[in-house]
Structure formats: structure tokens, C-alpha cells
Amino acid sequence: MFQVPHSVCRLLAPEQRRALAGDCWGRGTSETFSKLHPHSEKPKAPPALSPTPFLREAMALTDAGVQKQIKHMMAFIEQEANEKAKEIDTKAEEEFNIEKGRLVQSQRLKIMEYYEKKEKQIEQQKKIQMSTMRNQVRLKVLTARNNLISELLSDAKLRLSRIVADPLTYQELLDKLVLQALLQLLEPVMIVRSRPQDFLLMVAAVQKAIPEYMMISQKQVQVQIDQEAHLARSAAGGVEVYSCNQMVKVSNTLESRLDLSAQQKMPEIQKALFGANAHRKFVV
Template sequence: MALNEEDVQKQIEHMMAFINQEAVEKADEIDTKAEEEFQIEKGRLVQNQRVKILEYYERKEKNLELQRRIQQSNMLNQARLKVLKAREDHVDQLLEEARRRLGEVTLDKSRYSQILEGLLLQGLFQLLEPAVVVVCRQADVSIVEGVIDKTIEKYKEATKKDVSVTVSKDHHLGAHVSGGIELLAQNAKIKVSNSLDSRLNQINQQMLPQIRTALFGANENRKFLD
């Protein structure tokens, strides 16, 4: 049975409606999928940027911490150096005070005479030479000459050896020396310095650790005592 023109028109309209509906649904499906992919990509990009930002600030925080430690270490080192410098200055002041008091010892002639006798005898024991020349301050020549005989007697009694001791007339200890003597033997090839200043320096070197401990306490960082 042949379709009339009206039926044909209805079928065409029905087909067009179906096609249009299918196109709309397909377009909605494409939009939905595109939105999902967009959200996924956006999330991925946001996460990547978040990771980069966190890494950036983590590196920056580590650099700041490193700089802080370096600065703290430098400040501690500077503080230690200042403390050490202050301690050394204090020890030097004590040494200078001791040197000043050495000069006062020479004012007591009786005591100073005993000191010179002891220094001379010790020097003779160190040299054990048959002939010794003594160098002293020009102001001490008479005092040194006054103790020579007694010192020689003690030396001979202890060593059973003879010794000739003379005071140099040509050379004297400088004015900067606090006192004491120097002993020369074998044409000045051998010398023993028993000036008060040299003895003070020897004692200072030997007792410096004890002096520092007495003044500033034991060093906590020191592992060995010998």
C-alpha cells in the first residue's frame, strides 16, 4: 500500500527527531567525558605544582637552616677566640706583675744575696766546668763577688772538683733584666742563663697548664692530662 505524502512527512520527521536526540545524547556524553578528563588533568597539574612548591620551600628551609648553623658556628668561634684572647691577656698581666715584683726582690740585699748564691751554685752544677765566667748587672757585681767563695766551697764539697769563678768586667746584663746571672764556659761557647727573667719564663712555660686551671678551671674538652 503506497504511503501518502503526509505519512512520508511524518516518518521523515520521526527519523529526524531520533537522529537529533541521538546527536544530543552523544554530545552530552562527549561533554561529560571532556569535563572528566579536564578535571583529571587539572588535578594532575595542580598536584604537580603543589609538589614543586613544597619542594621549593623545603629547599629554601634547608638553606636557611644551613645558613643559621653556619652563622651560629661563626659566632661561637668568635666568642671562643675572644675568651681565649681575654684569658691570654690575663695570664700575660700576671706574668708582667710577677716580673715587676722580681725587681723588688733585688731591693732586699740579704735575700737577693742568697738568691744569687743559689743561682750561681745551680749554674756550676749544670756546667761542671773548671773555669766559669759570671755575667751580671753592673749594680750586682759586688754582691755576686761576695757570694763566690762560699758558693765554690759548696760546689767542691758536693762534686769533689775545683772550679775558678770570675765576674766579667767587660759585659753586663742589660738594664731591662730584673736581676740574676748568666754563666759562661769554654770561651762563651757554653752558656747557662740564670737571670730572674729567664727563670720566670721557664716557670711560666712549665706551670702554664696549672696556672690556667687555677684561674679558669679545668678544660672540659681536654681528653688527656699528660
């Protein structure tokens, strides 16, 4: 039996559906009669009918509709695929831009950190170089000042020879130096040492200093002039006083007195030579 698809029936007009239903019913009458009257004589089957022109038109219409539906489905699938592909491309591009931005930012930060580190290193090197240069300049200035002071003291030592050249002035100075050394040592027995050329002046200075020492210290004293060991002949002058065992010494030579005076007066000397020190807040 020929059956018409339901999709084709929906496409037909009402009169076409009734005509098509009549054709289909005629073909199925014998089968229905056999089911209802199984013991009766079956009616003769009608002769086979070939498809009518209307049916052929419906079948052709059905193929055209199927093709049209297929085309619609293909177009829909293609559109969906294009939209999906576009969506995938858009999402991939967004992810690419995000990843690219992240990588660019990361590399930019690395480059900035690198150059910041380099800049800090350069600044540190500059500070070290400047500090080194300042220290070198400061050392040169201090060396020049020390050399100038040393020259000044050397010149002062040369001027001591003028004092020694005057016997009266030198004798008076030697008397004071001997008495001062004895009072600093305060030993019962003391040994006095001087230059060889000052021996006679030293004898006179000791004889004068002993009574003054005893009067000031209220002690007895024995003073010996060392005739075996002497100060250097090239020394400026003065005296050295030792204890009896020569373990304690008081140096009262002209050189030692000059050095002591220079140490005590060094701030004043520096101020006179180089001006006031701006880094010192106290007044000398």
C-alpha cells in the first residue's frame, strides 16, 4: 500500500487531502474487510492504481520541500558554525590580548627593575667616588697643613740656637729647667744629664736649684751630674733628670719643651695659620 508522509499532507490544501485520503482508503479496504469478516469471502481487490498526476505533484512538492528544509538546515548550521567560529576567534583574541598585555607588563616591570637597579648602582658608585675624592682631598689638605706646621716647628727649633748662644739668657733658662725637673721627679737621689758643652752651666744650675728644691719640697735631696752619659751634642739644650735606678725619667730639654708647647697651643697655631675651624663649636 502506498503511504503519503505526514509532512507532505501538511503541505496540501484541504480538497487535495480529501482526494488523497480516498485513494489511500480504496487501497486499504480489502485488508480492513478481512480483519472484520475473517470467515466471509474476501472481496476482490481492486486493480492496482498508478499514482495520479496530483500525487506525482505532491511527491515532487515533497522533494522540493525536503530540499528546501535541508538548505534551511544547512544555512542554519553554517550560520551557527560561523557565529561559533567568530565567538571562538573573539574569545581567542581577547585571551591573546590579555596574555600579551600580561607579558608586556611583566617584561616592562623587569626592564624597569633592571634599570632602577643599575641607576642605584651608578648612584652608589658616584657616592663612593665622591667620598673617596673628598677623603683624598682632605688627606692632601691635612698633609699640607701638617707639613707647614712641621716646617714652622723646625724653624722654631733653629731659633732655639739664638737662646743658647746668649750665656746669660741660657743660664737663667737652664736654672728653671733643672728646678722644674727635680720637683716633678721628687726622688731622694737624682741624676742630671746635659750636653757635654753645658757641663759648667749645669753645675751652676744644680747648685742653685738644690736649696730652692729643699725649701719648696721640704725634703733632702742628692743630685748627681752624669759625666759618663750626655745628651747629643747636636741637641738644642736643656736637661734630663733620672731617678737613682734610672727607671724614671723627666725630659726637660728645649726640644721636648717646644713639642709640649706646640701640642698645648696647636689649636691656636692652626687658627692663626688656617683660620677658625667651622666644624668645631667650642672655643679654644
